[in-house]
Amino acid sequence: MAIQFTAKTLDYAKNPRNQGEIEQATAVGEVSNPDCGDSTKMYLVVEDNIIKDIKFETFGCAAAVASSSILTEMVKGKTVDEAYQVTEGAVADELGGLPEKKMHCSMVGVEALRKAITNYRNGVVDDDED
Numbered sequence: 375m376a377i378q379f380t381a382k383t384l385d386y387a388k389n390p391r392n393q394g395e396i397e398q399a400t401a402v403g404e405v406s407n408p409d410c411g412d413s414t415k416m417y418l419v420v421e422d423n424i425i426k427d428i429k430f431e432t433f434g435c436a437a438a439v440a441s442s443s444i445l446t447e448m449v450k451g452k453t454v455d456e457a458y459q460v461t462e463g464a465v466a467d468e469l470g471g472l473p474e475k476k477m478h479c480s481m482v483g484v485e486a487l488r489k490a491i492t493n494y495r496n497g498v499v500d501d502d503e504d
Contacts, residue, residue: 377475386439390430394430401493401499404486414438423455438483445484
């Protein structure tokens, strides 16, 4: 049985917003899911504690790309504290829902965002040592 995605999820997967790299990012966070192979890298530009710009690179399925894409729109212009509070459930809701088997896809983007925010708070641009 094929997995059914909402039209909004398919749109964000086929036409991702804010996809790419920010060369002069304030902070970067990268997370991979070893179970499914999805990987997301979030780039932030933070000024006065506000996310002024955000981009992502996701290697994964349609749900992972769509989740990261809509997440960038959800947090752009928010404070880092507000952005840190966004949950994978909120991302899935914004997409109109995700199939249960694909809920983990929204988690990779959220975790990458939180890692970038943690790096920002700790004065680290990118901790790709691990």
